[in-house]
Amino acid sequence: MKNPSKLIKKYILSKFSILVVVSLLTSYLSKSLLISDTLLFNFYSDILSYEKIQALIEQGKKWEWFGYLFIPIIYGIKFSLVTLCLSLGLFFLNTSHKLKQLFELAIKAELVFIVAGLFKILWFLYIRTDYTLLDLQYFSPLSLQNIISIPKSDIWLLYPLQVTNLFEMTYWFVLAWGLKEIIQKNIGESLKIVALSYGSGLIVWVAFIVFLTLNNS
Template sequence: MLNSDKLFYNFYSQQLAQEQVEKIIESQQKWGWVGYFVIPLMVLIRTSLVAICLSIGMFFYNMEHPFKFKQFFRIAIIGEFVLVLVGYFKLGYFYFIKTDYTLQDLQQYYPLSYINFLDLEKIQPWLAYPLQTINLFEIAYFFVLVYGLWKLLKNNYTKSLEIVAISYGSGLLIWLGLVMFLTLNMS
């Protein structure tokens, strides 16, 4: 819905020749269908990793849990609906509010995130992703996981909060460390 061809042209026209920019846009249009397979695959992988974290957390809290992986996967997939809202908020922001934007604006903006309060010019590239992760959607996702685990375990809410904080929180910290490490090595 957003005019990405114009954004790519404006961004790359300062760095590349017009023919090269047109080749990039043409290549993106040619291979755009790949996103229809990659995005669901990425959601499946992310959901599976969260379910693994919850399962490991349960293993360490209760050695004899009768729960199956698909129950943790169901909790994680329900939580993914919170993260889908991020895309809708971002689309609405650039479609209705900030209609004059660049490709860099589109890449760096994350709705309801801490990074929006900071000057992006002064932030090191390796800190961008962790600062984007501090957002209200991530907090809502966390509490959806807590609620789902609470309903599954039928126990007190505090224990579910503790299990999710330790299991999912550890997994998130490992993921953030990996992304920061890769960002530092790529730049």
């Protein structure tokens, strides 16, 4: 008889692998369909010569594969941090849980941001076809950034406004719904736990990015 613990590990690893593959495909489609040589030339033309831009593009294509290698590492770190936040929240509330279940939940909830990535591709392919490299970099679908305009002097507000979006809210709800099944509480209690644990971690992360932005501005 197979060890149940090993079966669970394989199950979680298979889900993690599938998510990484889907993310790699989404990232590849985004770069190949949205970022053209013309787009890069238009962006760098005011600050670099033609030869330097050409060299930059060739170098970027040469090392493009290297960036894909970091995707599973980044996901591993992110899911571990989300798991840690949720686990700490449950620990302080004296609620029993298993880390494996929380890690699996973090993997499932990430599908929300995969959908957001696909939404971005479709948006620039079929809706806003006249775009710049900056438009791609600062695009945050269904966020407060698209509603509130900020002056250049308050650029530090950009990231908090980007993070406050419909997909992020959906991510919270998916975490809460999955947590409800794990700890057998109602959705209101689960959402409260997510807000106090993951929400606190998100606030710390946003504050860190704002700090870096202010220091580099």
